[in-house]
Amino acid sequence: MTLTGNVLTPGQPDADIAIVGAGIVGVACALQLARQGRRVLLVDRQAPGHGASFGNAGHLATEQVFPIADLSILKRLPSMLMDPMGPLRLDWKYLPRALPWFTRLLLNLRAAPFQRSVAGIRTLNEGSLGAWQRLLGSIERSQLLKQDGSLLVFERPESRPALEALQARLQQQAVPVQSWSAQAVQQAAPQLSRQIQGGLFFPATGHFLDPYQVVCELFDAALKLGVRFVQQEVHTGQVHAGGVTLSSAQGALTARQVLIACGAHSARLTAALTGKQVPLDTERGYHLMLPNEHQRLPFAVTSLERKFIMTPMTEGLRLAGTVEFAGLERPPSMQRAWQLHRLSQGLFERDLDATGATPWMGFRPSLADSLPVIDQVCEGRVLLAFGHQHLGLTQAAVTAEWLGRLVQGEPQAHLAAYRLDRF
Template sequence: MVETAETDIVVVGAGIVGVACALQLARQGRRVTLVDRQAPGQGASYGNAGHLATEQVFPIADLSILKRLPRMLLDPMGPLRLDWKYLPKAMPWFTRLLLNLRPGPFQRSVAGIRTLNEGSLGAWQRLLGSIGRSELFQEDGSLLVFERPESRQALEALRTRMLQQAVPVDFWSADTVREAAPQLSPSLLGGLFFPRTGHFIDPYRVVCELFEAAKASGVRFVQAQVDGGRLHGGGVSLASDQGSLDARQVLISCGAHSARLTAALTGKQVPLDTERGYHLMLPGEHQRLPFAVTSLERKFIMTPMAEGLRLAGTVEFAGLDAPPSMQRAWQLHRLSKGLFQRDLSVEGATPWMGLRPSLPDSLPVIDRVCDGRVLLAFGHQHLGLTQAAVTAEWVGRLAEMAGGPEMAAYRLDRF
């Protein structure tokens, strides 16, 4: 039996979103218990790309991908892979995704992503400043490079779309790219620079530092697997492998694993799936890049970190339980060949796979339901790290019943 008599709210999920929310709620005077089956930060938050992707205001797919889809799926090492054995289970999710590519739903998704992203940089500056760890984030921009002449038109079209969404973006010539990042290949033709972005030098450490601050604010951590739960007049009871967890409220923020508990407590089936992402950490590459660089054609990102250079990307649909295909992580090194004057070293390199929680409209669920007994914060797809701090501020408002109209796009009942 887990002792939770002094708990106001149980936060299920100790990734970046859950830990940031737990800290926010504790600072508002709530008695918070944080629970996860793993130690804090061990899921998708451990190995993300580390990029504050405020420029990524468009959904994970658009109509242009439909023409490229067959070729992409036939390439086992391409940027998108679908495990065909998983297709029957994934079909309802993909059907919803296609419906959300219609102009109306697509524009609603863009507006929703943009609203969160526009608040993300300031929220992160406030959060890291409040714990005295501002150095963990570098506001140094990010660069999207291209290397084929025929890509210039697509890049210019993307810049126009970004400017229409008020995303700060500059076109950089090949000379400007070489001046800013001299170790990149001289064959690169230019790129788009996003000045209001940046990168985290160690995403896992960010979670750990926030967790330490949460503990100092009174948050209690329980390592347990939550298997279900029920609502009652006094609040909520969660069933776990360590016993019952009881509180007045629960916040479900366990990423790709959130759907089952949400259904158990609310009766609502959420179309949540996972885009499995990979990274390859190169510990011997500390001085290659001054900021995060993405390749337009090769569709992956390279982020400088305290422990080396992290190559990240690819999307794989294979569900929660399939074993990782680590050759996809090593493929990231092969993709990097030709982008630098000298190939990257893989000495001591480590591969990794994580589960991105994605909903078919590319928007998270951030909501207060069941008479306030259940709070929800999950489904941030590729933007969990980017949107974690602003999500925590919004959850703090929802806990005080202070949600505004700007939160309507993220409600559970949109499904």
């Protein structure tokens, strides 16, 4: 089968590589592989960029080198079950299904696996900013990324020791970080509350002015190189001597290789093609977009105590954060998105305007060790790039570069930490 537009016609295999997933990781990989001369077919049940890539915080979070949880999660578990509006929530109805994943998560908090996770996250993050500069520069869209740092602020004097401890841990991991006084915060972001005591500034970070536009620009560039897109939901697949066959309600798609890059939806297809069950779960994240707030912040600002981030974008100010474990099927709890506006109250000299605000929820694909899978298995027929947890946007460009080298057969010893067979 080959593809013309969105119409399938009889013929040879549809592509050299079929990529399942048209989020930021899948689209970046599609562009990379097309530049390497591959015939690429991109497949997704939604239009490109309409999953988690549409509504993420827009923060290039190279400073976030620690796993998604630490041992304090044990202390927070009771409140997670009781507080529907807390920053970390577990739907008690989902608890039986989540227990195996949480058990693996806790086992990975032991010293040795925890340090392996830190090293793996740091390695990806250290290459992320440069990879994004190269990728956006290659399509002449460098202006979509503001490389102006980000700020973590604190409000209570008793929070200072925790902030100083975090700074020390980050410095041990060679993360560029500066301690800012309250005066420095006010000078850089004068609309923030004068109750803020200070913070940590991360100069090697930045933010995207419109994460969805980034996906669209990369997708358009990929189309110009011959990448084809079909909107179908892939249900299962089969690896065979000639490559891979993917099955959907609209029929079969064939390719010499397949790349699984469909984020939180990757586990089922990975199991079907490789026989491997991966400990993948979804951290449901929310945002609230404020269209009337364009001049409040010069860069992304996170609150240490309130545990959410505010990112200035072309369309306004995006408030994002919270973690909810409730799986892929349960409907969103949009009051959690509106809770972000309530959390912002008191962080500014004048409260934010929520007139016309729009809420959103998406699925962060998180593996129990906080590392993605980036690998090539089944005698090279199955490629994998999923599970980037909170860092999908941050790590997409460097993942695409690494995957491109993997496909070309270049030695990739540094990918050992991200292999599928670690599970």
